[in-house]
Amino acid sequence: EDKVVQSPLSLVVHEGDTVTLNCSYEVTNFRSLLWYKQEKKAPTFLFMLTSSGIEKKSGRLSSILDKKELFSILNITATQTGDSAVYLCAVHENKLVFGAGTILRVKS
């Protein structure tokens, strides 16, 4: 059965810390891996990764995919309270398969 596992389930950090969120997957027909940020409402798109080893970057957020080891990480540097959210990883084969999410809380 296709599976996407995120870790940790939740974490609490202080402003300024760097965090790394993990996503491992087992799917039959991998096309891409997506990261979303979900605050109080709709998930908003962060990154789409299709190739191994190529880092995608947006401000303090970056992400990379390892298709050999079947995982991706999402890094957030110099965290701010506004980074508090649920971070969702999803793998696209013929549909999106979501992980359960990582709850990040950044304390001031």
Added chain:
Amino acid sequence: DVKVTQSSRYLVKRTGEKVFLECVQDMDHENMFWYRQDPGLGLRLIYFSYDVKMKEKGDIPEGYSVSREKKERFSLILESASTNQTSMYLCASSTRTGGRASGMGDTQYFGPGTRLTVL
């Protein structure tokens, strides 16, 4: 600007009631999706549609049906609501990449969600 809207943010219904959740997108997307989101389980796909009047079951279709009469609108129907359908319901849409056989598009844009409580 990308926009997906859902008819209600919060809804409270009684067991056995028929419930309609509406989703509208203004991006002319071919694909539309209904998910439910529960703590610890992530988003699970209920139904999706890749064209008007077309629908396909997702991972957890039991107890739900859908309707897509117009391209911009995708409705989720709970024929007889039950307490285990209390959840957050999220609608999403995406473009079709390379036709249906290629998959359901990559980036999905989500609506704000409807938190449904069934008493």
